[in-house]
Amino acid sequence: MNRNQGSLLTSIYTILALGITVIFFFPFWWSISNSLRNPIDTFTTTGVGIPWLNFEPTLGNWKTQLSYPEAQLALYNSSFIAVLSTALAIIVGLPAAYALARFRFRFPPNKDITIWFISQRVLPPAAAVVPFFMIWNMLGIYDTKFSMIIVQTTFIMPFVVVIVRQTFLDLPIELEEAAMVDGATHIGAFLKVAVPLAVPAIAASSLIMFTFVWNDYFFAKILTMKNLTLPLYSSVSVQNRGVEYWYIGTKTMLSMIVPLILCLLAQRYIVRGLTLGAVKG
Numbered sequence: 001m002n003r004n005q006g007s008l009l010t011s012i013y014t015i016l017a018l019g020i021t022v023i024f025f026f027p028f029w030w031s032i033s034n035s036l037r038n039p040i041d042t043f044t045t046t047g048v049g050i051p052w053l054n055f056e057p058t059l060g061n062w063k064t065q066l067s068y069p070e071a072q073l074a075l076y077n078s079s080f081i082a083v084l085s086t087a088l089a090i091i092v093g094l095p096a097a098y099a100l101a102r103f104r105f106r107f108p109p110n111k112d113i114t115i116w117f118i119s120q121r122v123l124p125p126a127a128a129v130v131p132f133f134m135i136w137n138m139l140g141i142y143d144t145k146f147s148m149i150i151v152q153t154t155f156i157m158p159f160v161v162v163i164v165r166q167t168f169l170d171l172p173i174e175l176e177e178a179a180m181v182d183g184a185t186h187i188g189a190f191l192k193v194a195v196p197l198a199v200p201a202i203a204a205s206s207l208i209m210f211t212f213v214w215n216d217y218f219f220a221k222i223l224t225m226k227n228l229t230l231p232l233y234s235s236v237s238v239q240n241r242g243v244e245y246w247y248i249g250t251k252t253m254l255s256m257i258v259p260l261i262l263c264l265l266a267q268r269y270i271v272r273g274l275t276l277g278a279v280k281g
Contacts, residue, residue, distance in 0.1 A: 030049070034245050035249035035250040039246050074229055083210070097160060097163075098194060100165045117157070121159075126218075129218070155219075159205045160205040164201045168198060171197050
């Protein structure tokens with residue numbers, strides 16, 4: 001392949017990459033643009049909807065949405081459930097990940113235990129929602145934040161177990177052995193040596209788990225009635241006068257903005273956490 005052919009292929013790949021990026025970015029841009037329009041501008045704006053160029057932007061939709069008690073309740077419930085579910089998954093999952101990385105079990109073996117954790121993500125949520133529904137009704141905790149936290153923790157815990165377990169495997173065991181020679185117990189070596197070194201992986205898995213809980217619609221739709229979450233609130237935008245596209249854009253951005261901010265703030269940890277141990281030698 002000569003130089004001209006290489007340049008041509010590079011140009012083609014660049015154009016394809018830009019085209020794919022535009023396709024995936026368009027819904028995000030559509031939500032931003034519609035959230036900043038007056039209702040009348042939704043139907044009269046031409047072009048690609050660039051603020052100040054195609055229409056005069058306004059924060060009225062944001063102020064209106066954030067003033068609704070339902071929106072405030074949904075934001076609070078989603079934040080409360082996502083934070084506590086993630087924290088509980090970390091508290092329970094970290095010791096499990098460490099044990100699978102540092103100890104050898106005869107029955108069942110480590111490999112089978114790890115596969116069982118992974119199978120919890122393969123399991124269709126529809127297969128578990130009916131048993132959860134019946135158990136919560138029997139226990140009298142249906143439609144409570146506590147029940148939603150337990151359900152979400154069950155389904156997101158495999159992330160921290162699988163991701164952080166691999167990180168613990170890649171950490172030099174000599175560091176923990178040195179700590180135990182100095183008098184530390186296994187628990188002390190775990191808390192004071194292994195966990196601090198695995199912070200990037202813990203941060204990456206925490207963000208993934210938080211995002212899954214924050215975006216959950218299926219369990220929230222079936223297992224809650226009064227405890228409205230943001231995905232449920234965002235799904236209702238059809239009123240007597242039709243579809244309110246300006247509010248759909250605002251609700252979509254409300255749903256996206258928290259995980260997006262967290263992702264930008266923790267980007268360094270995400271990359272380090274997901275690539276730690278990927279290169280050997």
